[in-house]
Amino acid sequence: MQLQHLRYFTALARERHFASAAATCGVSQPTLSAGLVALEQELGKRLVDRDRRFIGLTEQGVAILPWAEQVLGAVRGLSQAAEALSVAPQGEFRLAAIPAALALVGRLGDRLLRDNPGLTLSVHSDTAREIQRGLAANAFDAGVTYLDHEPAANVLSVALHEEQYLFVARKGAGFEVDAAVSWKRAAGSRLCLLHQGMQFRRILDRHFAEHGLSVIPAAIADSYVSLLSLVRSGGFTTIVPASYAQLMAGLEWCRFLPFAEPAPARRVGLVVVGRDPLGPMAGAALLAAQAVARDNAG
Structure with missing residues (x-):
């Protein structure tokens, strides 16, 4: 089974559009479609309902999606672990933020990239539940979400803001x-x-x-x-x-x-998966968030 075919499948599930998924993967649409057909043939199951356009995932497609995400996440984590002893983290840093926190990513992203010039930043907007799922599958390196309301499990966090x-x-x-x-x-x-x-x-x-x-x-x-x-x-x-x-x-x-009757403030902050040892991307994110939190306090 080729990892690239799994990347095509998860990209299509996320984008829900063949051309957009192909662009995300950096391939042509025929190449993406051929890879999906090869994956379906290898598994012996139809994974995608399609006519001339994407309709949706089949029941089998929905069933294997979390496993495909976990496989790709594990491979990405393996690559990061292999680079853990390098001078500084390298590559794409994937940051997911709830819509309410998107206005906060500027200072965090600026600090992260200034401290780690080998990184590029990719920011995604998603729901808190999807961020927690993406962190567990290693699809994201860090998230910015609520820390008090429906808090994510098994994470390390740094408070960045009190929301009004x-x-x-x-x-x-x-x-x-x-x-x-x-x-x-x-x-x-x-x-x-x-x-x-x-x-x-x-x-x-x-x-x-x-x-x-x-x-x-x-x-x-x-x-x-x-x-x-x-x-x-x-x-x-x-x-x-x-x-x-x-x-x-x-x-x-x-x-x-x-509001004349202000609601209680909600803490918003950075979260990373609480693994031991901590990966280089997660460590860089925590250090950047701690620096931003110190600046806010000052």
Whole structure:
């Protein structure tokens, strides 16, 4: 069985598009398709439903996906272990972050690359649950996620930030005189929010419930870029982490308002798998995160 064929399969499962998967693997689409056919023939099972386009994985494809990820992760871990005695880590560093933490990756990534010039950084956005699964399969070197809410198991962590929440409305939408907004008023506005598969949304739903409120947003999305675009249209409001307000400082079209009844802060931080011995990539990530945490404290 060729590892490259497993790479084609996992890339297709992730991208859900033949051309995108081929581009990710750096091969032509016919090469990727031929590799998938060879893998199916070797296993004697059809793994992918397809016509002229990707439809989905078969039951057999879904069943082998975690094993394929673990095999590739183990091979990658073996390569890293072989380089563990080198002067500094080399190659691609894969960092996964929940959408709520994407505004924090700049300082962490900058510190990581300044301290380890042999690395290149690849940032992925994913859910907290997928990050935990990816870390266990060695698909990611580190993650940035919540440390207190639904915490990942068997990890080492460094707290980077305490998350607060801000209400966002377009200027002219009726919030000009407000210094803060209540959860009740926010719930009564035309909200657009992340979908419930996102941990940030589940936390928000809990905060609303603590105030006796239930929210059905007018629109949902899987990124803050989409939410802010809807707000800019003038007809929507949203709720974002305060770190996004810092990232968007100076924009004239929107207002960021704190909540009159602030929710408890949630810690967000870097996590790596707690292996012994610690791999070179994980060690480099922890050192970079600790440096950023010291800078934040100072």
